[in-house]
Amino acid sequence: xxxxxxxxxxxxxxxxxxxxxxxxxxxxxxxxxxxxxxxxxxxxxxxxxxxxxxxxxxxxxxxxxxxxxxxxxxxxxxxxxxxxxxxxxxxxxxxxxxxxxxxxxxxxxxxxxxxxxxxxxxxxxxxxxxxxxxxxxxxxxxxxxxxxxxxxxxxxxxxxxxxxxxxxxxxxxxxxxxxxxxxxxxxxxxxxxxxxxxxxxxxxxxxxxxxxxxxxxxxxxxxxxxxxxxxxx
Amino acid sequence: xxxxxxxxxxxxxxxxxxxxxxxxxxxxxxxxxxxxxxxxxxxxxxxxxxxxxxxxxxxxxxxxxxxxxxxxxxxxxxxxxxxxxxxxxxxxxxxxxxxxxxxxxxxxxxxxxxxxxxxxxxxxxxxxxxxxxxxxxxxxxxxxxxxxxxxxxxxxxxxxxxxxxxxxxxxxxxxxxxxxxxxxxxxxxxxxxxxxxxxxxxxxxxxxxxxxxxxxxxxxxxxxxxxxxx
Numbered sequence: 001x002x003x004x005x006x007x008x009x010x011x012x013x014x015x016x017x018x019x020x021x022x023x024x025x026x027x028x029x030x031x032x033x034x035x036x037x038x039x040x041x042x043x044x045x046x047x048x049x050x051x052x053x054x055x056x057x058x059x060x061x062x063x064x065x066x067x068x069x070x071x072x073x074x075x076x077x078x079x080x081x082x083x084x085x086x087x088x089x090x091x092x093x094x095x096x097x098x099x100x101x102x103x104x105x106x107x108x109x110x111x112x113x114x115x116x117x118x119x120x121x122x123x124x125x126x127x128x129x130x131x132x133x134x135x136x137x138x139x140x141x142x143x144x145x146x147x148x149x150x151x152x153x154x155x156x157x158x159x160x161x162x163x164x165x166x167x168x169x170x171x172x173x174x175x176x177x178x179x180x181x182x183x184x185x186x187x188x189x190x191x192x193x194x195x196x197x198x199x200x201x202x203x204x205x206x207x208x209x210x211x212x213x214x215x216x217x218x219x220x221x222x223x224x225x226x227x228x229x230x231x232x233x
Numbered sequence: 234x235x236x237x238x239x240x241x242x243x244x245x246x247x248x249x250x251x252x253x254x255x256x257x258x259x260x261x262x263x264x265x266x267x268x269x270x271x272x273x274x275x276x277x278x279x280x281x282x283x284x285x286x287x288x289x290x291x292x293x294x295x296x297x298x299x300x301x302x303x304x305x306x307x308x309x310x311x312x313x314x315x316x317x318x319x320x321x322x323x324x325x326x327x328x329x330x331x332x333x334x335x336x337x338x339x340x341x342x343x344x345x346x347x348x349x350x351x352x353x354x355x356x357x358x359x360x361x362x363x364x365x366x367x368x369x370x371x372x373x374x375x376x377x378x379x380x381x382x383x384x385x386x387x388x389x390x391x392x393x394x395x396x397x398x399x400x401x402x403x404x405x406x407x408x409x410x411x412x413x414x415x416x417x418x419x420x421x422x423x424x425x426x427x428x429x430x431x432x433x434x435x436x437x438x439x440x441x442x443x444x445x446x447x448x449x450x451x452x453x454x455x456x457x458x459x460x461x462x463x
Contacts, residue, residue: 052341052374064330071336078329092315096303103305104289138289 007032008060010046012039013210014218017069018057020167024076026204027158028084032059070102073163087160101142101153102164109135110168117179120230129181133188139165140189147191151198158202166199174215178223244298245270247283251450253399254306255294256442261313261395263436265321269296307339310395325392338378338385339396346371346400353415354407354451355458365413372421379423383430390434394427401428402442403451410452 009025009032011018025032037046037056049058049065059066059075066075077087088095112135116128147153153161172183186193199205246262246269248255262269274283274293286302287295295304296312303312314324325332349371352364375397379385385393400416405428408414418425431437457463 052345061330066330066333066337068337068340071333071340074336075329075333078332092312093298093301093303095315096308096312099308099311100303100305103308 006062008035009033010035010037010043010049010058010060011056012037014170014215015056016167016171018167019170019208019210020069020163021057021059021072021076022208023163023166023205024073024087026208027087027163028076028080029204030076030080030083069167070106070164073160077160085157087154087158087163089154089159097146098153098160101139101146101161104135104142105139105161105164105168109139113175113183132183136183136189136192140192143191143195152195158199158204162195162199166205169196169200170210170212170215171219172196173212174219177216178219241299243268243270244296245272247272247274247280247286247293247295247297249274249276249293250443251447252293253403253442256440257306257395257398258294258296258309258313259440260390260398260436261310261324263440264324264390265313265317267313267317267320307343307396310392314392322389323391324395326386335386335392338375338393341371341374342393342396342400346375346397350404350407354411354455355463357459361411365415368415369420372416372424376421376424379427381423382427384427384434390431390436394431394434398431398437400424401431402444402447404428406444406448406451409448410455 007025007030009018009021011022011034013036022034035043035045037043039056042054045060046056046058047054049060050056050067053067055067057067057069057072059072061075061079066072073087088098109132112128112132116125116132119125119128143153147155150156152158153165158166176182184192184196200209244262244267246255246258248259248271250273259271272280272282274280276293279291283293283295284291286297287293287304290304292304294306294309295302296309297303298316303309310324325335346368349364349367353361353368356364384390385397404416408416416424416428432441454463
């Protein structure tokens with residue numbers, strides 16, 4: 001039937017948020033057209049589809065846009081409920097737990113790491129790093145307690161939280177070289193470190209993952225740009 | 234009567250009287266017609282129960298149902314909608330795209346609207362002026378989205394209205410305290426009407442926000458910020 005599966009994803013290769021959507025689409029076995037955006041000269045389609053934020057990812061389904069990665073993931077799960085595995089569980093309480101941890105990853109964990117990357121003094125950096133590792137340890141606790149020895153946050157199979165966290169893995173690996181820090185250190189957070197390897201090597205995941213050396217290059221360029229902007233003050 | 238069983242059916246809400254996030258959850262429970270037990274927390278002295286139920290954030294609101302705790306107000310709202318799916322009115326729409334839009338606007342409130350408004354309220358001088366302008370910019374986006382509708386959710390209040398609810402009673406308090414008007418009828422005809430519609434909607438009007446106490450509290454908060462105490 002024409003148009004019933006008309007999916008277009010506006011994205012950018014280095015974006016972890018776009019990667020989340022690619023992973024979800026891949027896990028569900030959904031085909032789509034991918035459009036790489038040059039974020040310095042955004043397309044008419046992007047500006048029209050996401051006038052509020054003008055950001056990627058945007059998923060356009062039958063001409064209707066959906067924005068914000070966590071919103072898109074839930075949309076994919078609901079609009080394509082009959083296709084492939086479900087990302088969210090059925091039970092309302094388990095769904096709430098999944099949403100809770102997804103929100104934690106974005107609002108607390110990512111925020112802490114972003115803060116750390118902006119730290120200027122050694123002291124600021126040390127404090128920010130301490131906070132950042134604390135958030136990872138909390139997440140390790142979640143995998144241990146909620147996961148109960150299962151391979152994924154979603155249980156036996158990949159779920160919403162796995163995809164939300166999985167999208168960040170490229171940058172998490174790149175950080176090793178960029179900041180000399182392993183966010184998912186096997187010594188500090190063994191469960192997360194094992195989860196990361198396991199997730200990355202999934203058949204539906206691996207081909208979607210970015211080239212970490214290219215992310216490192218991109219990251220270095222961003223760092224240089226940031227430093228130059230700082231000197232201007 | 235088996236009190237244990239009875240307790241399992243009635244959710245417990247841990248809250249704080251001044252928290253808009255707690256009020257949001259109360260209104261959601263009312264939309265669903267769900268009875269609940271309320272526990273007022275003394276935030277400087279959090280109860281052991283609260284810390285046990287929300288060890289990650291140690292915050293209110295927390296909704297405990299059938300012995301299981303749910304935290305984070307937006308997560309709780311969706312939980313309420315799903316756990317009591319067949320009671321009262323729906324909080325989120327049925328259609329996946331409309332649900333996506335509702336979640337989008339809820340995030341907008343959290344990511345784009347709240348920060349500049351809070352900055353406006355807790356600063357002065359140029360910083361405050363800039364925050365004011367930024368807040369207006371974001372409110373205009375909402376004004377455009379609302380576009381004369383009674384509620385963001387349509388005929389009845391829904392997820393987006395609840396997420397934005399605090400705009401209807403906190404901003405007028407901020408305006409009173411700072412002496413600066415933000416949501417004028419002239420610039421925001423739809424939002425102005427929405428504020429009144431929200432506060433007089435069935436689930437909200439019988440459990441109104443405690444305006445006088447809130448004003449006194451926010452006044453003290455602003456003073457503390459300006460003195461550099463916070």
